[in-house]
Amino acid sequence: MTFSVAESSDLERARRRIFLALFTALAVALNTVEVLLPSPVPWFRLGLANILTVTVLLLYGPRAAWAVTLGRIIVGSLLLGRLFSPGFFLSLGGGAAAVAVMTAAWKLCGARIGPVGISCLGAAAHAAGQMLLAWAILVRHDALWQLFPLLLLASLVTGVLNGAVADMLLETLKGHPAFAGLRDAGRKNSSR
Amino acid sequence: MRYSRFFILLLPAAALAAFLFWRFGAAGEESVVRRQFLMGTLVEITVPAAPSGTADAVDRAFAEMRRVEELMRPDGPGSEAAAITAAEGPIEVGSETAEVIALGMKVARLSGGGFDMGLGRLKTLWGIETEHPRVPKPEEILSALEGTGPEDLMTDGNRVLKSDPRLAVDLGAIAKGFAIDRAAEILRNSGVTRAVVNAGGDLCVIGDRGDRPWRIGIQHPRDPGALLATLSLENVSVVTSGDYERFFEAQGQRYHHLFDPRTGYPAGLAQSMTVVAPSAALADALATAAFVLGPEQGLALLKEFSQVEGLLVAADGTIFISEGLREKVEWP
Amino acid sequence: MALKSVLRRMTLLDRAIVMVLGMFAGSLLLGINSRAPGENILVEREGKIIFTAPLKEEREIRLKGIRGEAVLIVREGGAEMIEAPCPRKVCMGMGRIDQDGEIIACVPNGLLVRIEGGNEPEKTYDVLSR
Numbered sequence: 248m249t250f251s252v253a254e255s256s257d258l259e260r261a262r263r264r265i266f267l268a269l270f271t272a273l274a275v276a277l278n279t280v281e282v283l284l285p286s287p288v289p290w291f292r293l294g295l296a297n298i299l300t301v302t303v304l305l306l307y308g309p310r311a312a313w314a315v316t317l318g319r320i321i322v323g324s325l326l327l328g329r330l331f332s333p334g335f336f337l338s339l340g341g342g343a344a345a346v347a348v349m350t351a352a353w354k355l356c357g358a359r360i361g362p363v364g365i366s367c368l369g370a371a372a373h374a375a376g377q378m379l380l381a382w383a384i385l386v387r388h389d390a391l392w393q394l395f396p397l398l399l400l401a402s403l404v405t406g407v408l409n410g411a412v413a414d415m416l417l418e419t420l421k422g423h424p425a426f427a428g429l430r431d432a433g434r435k436n437s438s439r
Numbered sequence: 440m441r442y443s444r445f446f447i448l449l450l451p452a453a454a455l456a457a458f459l460f461w462r463f464g465a466a467g468e469e470s471v472v473r474r475q476f477l478m479g480t481l482v483e484i485t486v487p488a489a490p491s492g493t494a495d496a497v498d499r500a501f502a503e504m505r506r507v508e509e510l511m512r513p514d515g516p517g518s519e520a521a522a523i524t525a526a527e528g529p530i531e532v533g534s535e536t537a538e539v540i541a542l543g544m545k546v547a548r549l550s551g552g553g554f555d556m557g558l559g560r561l562k563t564l565w566g567i568e569t570e571h572p573r574v575p576k577p578e579e580i581l582s583a584l585e586g587t588g589p590e591d592l593m594t595d596g597n598r599v600l601k602s603d604p605r606l607a608v609d610l611g612a613i614a615k616g617f618a619i620d621r622a623a624e625i626l627r628n629s630g631v632t633r634a635v636v637n638a639g640g641d642l643c644v645i646g647d648r649g650d651r652p653w654r655i656g657i658q659h660p661r662d663p664g665a666l667l668a669t670l671s672l673e674n675v676s677v678v679t680s681g682d683y684e685r686f687f688e689a690q691g692q693r694y695h696h697l698f699d700p701r702t703g704y705p706a707g708l709a710q711s712m713t714v715v716a717p718s719a720a721l722a723d724a725l726a727t728a729a730f731v732l733g734p735e736q737g738l739a740l741l742k743e744f745s746q747v748e749g750l751l752v753a754a755d756g757t758i759f760i761s762e763g764l765r766e767k768v769e770w771p
Numbered sequence: 772m773a774l775k776s777v778l779r780r781m782t783l784l785d786r787a788i789v790m791v792l793g794m795f796a797g798s799l800l801l802g803i804n805s806r807a808p809g810e811n812i813l814v815e816r817e818g819k820i821i822f823t824a825p826l827k828e829e830r831e832i833r834l835k836g837i838r839g840e841a842v843l844i845v846r847e848g849g850a851e852m853i854e855a856p857c858p859r860k861v862c863m864g865m866g867r868i869d870q871d872g873e874i875i876a877c878v879p880n881g882l883l884v885r886i887e888g889g890n891e892p893e894k895t896y897d898v899l900s901r
Contacts, residue, residue: 356784358782359782359783359784360782360784360785360788361780361781361782361784361785363777363781363785363788363789364781364782364784364785364786364787364788364789367785367788367789367792368788368792371792395799396796396797396799396800397800399792399795399796399799400793400796400797400800403789403792403793403796406792407789410785411774411777414777414780414781415773415777418776418780474815474883475818476876476878476881476883479878480878481874481876481878481883485898569858570858571858635897635898637898637899639901640899640900640901641900642898642900644898648897653897653898654895654896654897654898655896655897655898655899655900656895656896656897656898656899656900657899657900657901658899658900658901663864663866664866666895666896666899669895669896677900678900679900679901681901684901685859687859713900771895
């Protein structure tokens with residue numbers, strides 16, 4: 248069987264859309280599961296959905312990462328019934344900060360940075376972004392800042408773990424024909 | 440990509456610098472807190488998120504309180520209260536002293552003598568503010584009360600007349616409130632929109648706390664470390680009179696500083712009385728009067744005035760609270 | 772197994788990021804914790820600070836007031852007045868203070884002892900009426 252060039256890129260685009268939708272759905276699922284899980288302290292979250300953001304960033308580039316993250320936050324909040332609640336804005340702030348920093352790191356460092364590094368930076372940015380937003384819209388109390396080092400440390404741990412999982416996921420996907428050669432495609436897509 | 444390494448270093452450094460500046464560098468939100476010993480107590484003025492020039496206004500507020508103290512203290516060369524005490528006949532005083540006495544006489548009348556500004560001789564007799572307080576003999580008390588009563592002072596414009604030439608004037612239960620009002624006035628006129636003037640627990644709050652009303656803790660009359668209640672209020676004065684503030688013990692009896700002008704002995708119907716009013720002078724006088732009158736008559740007295748509320752702990756510990764405070768109170 | 776290969780695939784920059792972030796968080800944590808007990812005790816007379824010292828250093832201080840000598844004792848991170856020349860000894864009755872913003876006021880003696888710095892105490896009110 249042979250494909251024309253146009254057909255091949257059409258197929259590629261369709262495949263890409265389907266996978267992005269799938270990743271977003273997975274991210275929403277992880278997000279929801281995580282909220283349902285008991286947590287030792289209210290502000291502590293595993294940030295499992297970031298696994299998928301990192302994976303998508305490395306597979307398809309920044310725009311895909313933004314799409315998955317924003318999609319995840321909006322659909323996830325709808326699902327949990329807290330769209331436009333303070334918690335929603337905290338997630339949005341944290342998520343946006345995380346993707347911005349991860350994208351910047353990925354663009355600037357190229358192949359020198361791997362999923363673990365990206366994930367860690369993302370988690371730290373998430374913590375910082377949430378903190379700033381919590382300060383801005385919720386509590387203007389100095390005690391908030393005593394929480395920050397703990398939050399940062401916790402985010403570092405979850406960042407390493409999530410990065411490791413993303414790395415394994417990427418290794419597995421790379422072996423699959425649907426993603427063959429895509430690890431660099433992300434870079435190509437974005438450089439346009 | 441040649442500069443990427445540079446940017447990697449620059450980005451977090453810039454973010455860190457921005458964070459540190461934002462966290463520690465913003466100086467505009469400093470609050471001003473000043474304390475001075477005035478009117479026999481510690482006066483504290485707090486201005487949160489103070490605009491520049493506030494410290495100067497706070498200093499002027501303290502100076503104003505000192506001026507009022509000199510004017511209304513029971514003795515001293517500059518005191519108009521002392522001048523009234525010394526006067527044989529009618530005497531001309533400043534408009535402020537006349538205003539304070541007129542307000543005090545209104546409270547004295549409405550309380551049926553539960554409030555009296557002519558207790559100078561009685562207070563000297565008990566010596567409760569001195570190092571050697573004592574329980575006077577009944578006949579001494581009766582003689583010190585001669586000439587006192589709900590009509591013992593009269594004002595006509597700025598003229599003050601005593602009904603009995605021997606009457607010794609003591610404005611202690613109202614002058615502190617008036618001084619607080621004056622300090623608050625100075626702050627307001629200087630553009631301060633949020634502040635607390637706290638004279639040893641008698642206070643005036645200006646504006647709110649920013650995002651919420653001021654939360655005013657009320658001292659528990661029997662447990663020094665505990666709160667009786669917390670009131671959420673804006674733009675009011677709050678004065679508490681309690682039997683725990685000043686007292687001495689003699690022969691196993693406790694004698695406190697809030698005398699019933701009708702008997703000459705410490706009033707026994709209440710443990711503490713908190714009054715919330717538009718002015719601190721009124722709150723001060725009413726707190727003393729309602730403390731003396733006790734739960735029923737005391738709270739009825741407060742109803743005679745508009746925008747005045749109260750919280751009273753009776754001698755047996757029962758708590759009475761006026762209608763208007765019920766939505767603003769929190770119990771611990 | 773899988774983790775080992777993840778470790779192997781981690782780039783130099785990855786490791787650097789983890790280490791730098793960890794050190795930053797750790798130092799912030801230490802910075803905040805080391806500030807907490809560093810509160811000071813201050814004594815004022817007529818608006819001027821006449822004595823100041825860290826609260827964690829134990830000591831007994833003789834303070835010259837308007838009326839006479841008062842004795843303040845600092846121990847176990849708190850301070851209390853144990854001797855006062857005034858008749859009513861209100862300042863002694865105020866007990867022990869150990870949190871930022873707390874005050875012992877000795878009105879007749881013109882002395883004001885207060886604690887500064889450290890963490891804000893958990894107060895449920897802004898101002899106390901008594």
